[in-house]
Amino acid sequence: MGNPDIKFSLAANYDPEIVPELAHCSVEEVYGKFPADGVSGGRPRYMSSPVSGKALRNYVGLLSRHGIAFNYLLNGSCMGNREWTRAWQKNLMKLLDSLGGMGIKRLTISTPYLLELVKKRFPEFKVKVGIYAQVDTPERARFWEELGADGITLESFSINRDFRRLRGIRKAVRCELQLIANHLCLPNCPMQPYHQNGFAHASDEPGTLFIDYCFLRCSRKRLEDPSLFIKSGWIRPEDLGSYAEIGYTRFKLLERGIPSSELLKRAKAYSEGRSVENLAELLLSHGFREPQQKESFWALRNFFKPLQASPSKLKPLLDLARQQGMLFPLKENPVRIDSRMIPENFLDAFKDKDCISLDCAECGYCAKIAEKAVVVSPEFRRESLSRFSELEKNLAEGKFWNA
Template sequence: MRFSVATNFQPDLLDALEGYPVYELFGKLPSDSVGGGRASFMLAPLSAREFERHVRDAARRGIGFNYLINPACLDNAEFTRKGQAALERLLGFVEECGVSSVTVSLPFLLPIIKRRHPGLRVRVGVYARVDNVAKARFWEEMGADCITLESIAVNRAFRMLQAIRRAVKLELQLIANSNCLIFCPLSGQHMVNLSHASQQGHQSRGFMIDYCALRCSCEKLRDPSNFLRSEFIRPEDLGIYREMGFQSFKILERGAPTEVLVARVKAYAEGRFEGNLLDLIQPYGYKGPTKAGQGRVAELSRFLRYFFRPGTVKTRGLLRLKALAEKRGLISPLEWDPVYLDNRELDGFLEGIKEIDCREADCGECGYCASWTRKAVRVDEPYREEMLRLYQDVFNDMYTGTLWGVAGGGNHERNYRLGQ
């Protein structure tokens, strides 16, 4: 068993991971020419020099580094001279820094990297959406060294996992601690939104309203069974996947502080966890410096840099969105647990899932996750009701156009013809 662990680029992380089965770190600069799976505003500032120092420090400890070149969309820049030149500069930079592998999600990038930079191993990211045998074989024949399977589609599809494992010989990796909705209909849009929000030179300039995360969070509070209709693998259940031949697991999240990342690695290494499972699997927003007075300044600076766009969105509505995200714990962790997933009460949960084909099941008729929710999930009801009202108000602002100052209704057809 070995772990690929998200890095927060903090100087204390590598010492804290000593003794655990960590074979690589993964991460990237907050923004670059290709972008990746997290928006720039979700990550801590990082210079090129700090990045190189971190990569080389990891290498001295026998830990590789996986640089993420994994956007779901490049706006077709990969087919332009300018885009190709920027890609080549980035690949040259990461290789000079000592990076051992890169992750891609676009098929066109894999042979480019293999031919121009044969010293780099190429991994296929979850944004490639590999969820069946045909896709896995495609990437293997292309020359990929490893595939991270699409967790929301396959982590609980045990027959498919076994079929993919039998069909290919390359390394297969599973994400252990993500909490996306199973078969999430928002995932395609979310991947593209996040990719553009970390691309240098993109017209959005790093601005993004994370509608998909807000909608996902709302759906879970609306029906707490959605906390279990998910993709996460409990530490206690890693053995089930290892018996099927999976030995490589990816542990998130890049925005988490060192103590949280290490607690997650420790739980999966030991195969047991006591407490709120959300501590292991929920997303984690970047927190500013913790020295007295600096946190608020850093947060304000980050807000002004990425979100203060009076010509793009109405500031009052954006502040309302920010307050909602903070109250839900999407920007920084809450000081209490309005939602509690009792990990010990989930002993045996996965065994029952193995007997259900969730791709065919109607959750309303099945009722399996709902029955376990009543046993293992506790939600503070006043908090839930308050948050659902806030979500409704925010979504109403979006859907009507109020957030952007665009009135609904009226002569849209005529205005469209006139180009107004």
């Protein structure tokens, strides 16, 4: 079994059937939000699980009866300057009143003004800073704590394996610190600001088409260079103890809207401190055998924008999503990261190393492990790279818009 001091924040898919099991997996809170709430979020609307106000209230009550809190996400990195308008302010007040009435007492926020606003007008909420605030130094962590943050999710894409910096941040603040354990983002991703701002606007602007260029680009890069599956800053279930030793006992587990069986698999693996045979099953946000729950007329609502782009030109994009298992089921996951081929002492190589300052090509540590551990279906890889190349070419040349 895992360390009893370690607790998890798990993504919501609003399935009441799995809540009793989550209570036995050290899940301290579940996080989620309405598909759209007039504020801003950290995922596009099309990735959200549908949930009504009544259903959310009932779900929050069920969680509470099992000793689990609900954390409502207001974690967009950009509000489009709407936060300075009367309409946005009134909508936010109404939303926060409603959330409080449902028994929700936790929020995640990524912008300093919104944190100040909540702490001033709704001090009863416990507020955690989201990853899109990009807190990756002691100074940044101290800034948010002094602003009133009760907890901070650190910029896990870049610092999960930077133990010197993790120690420095932990020493600098007293508030709760959280790391995202199971992401596959590119290390120190150069597209992060563009990506998170695109997500913020796509979370709450239903009339605007959003094409996830960054996800297409990084998915292609991983297929071109499978060592990136190892270089990404994920944390194995077995390695949580190394983080607990330096004061990190709170971990966030992705991803929202995935099938219940996959959420449970992740919660159980991390709570027990033991990886599944294919580590990719704990990391990928797509490629599942079961379909993901979506709102009615999902594709039509989110991608049929004839005044913005030709529907026929967008069909290859949906075909790619289907082929990749993005929001569509697959018979078998084409990506395998064999956890048995990852050394037991894998993390030791990073404890006295600053990867940000090193050239990966000269180090070669992750690449050597990837040669043994990572297997991608050759047919899937070949077809995917061809589709990615054609889509990126059409985007760059403006063919989606006949521009």
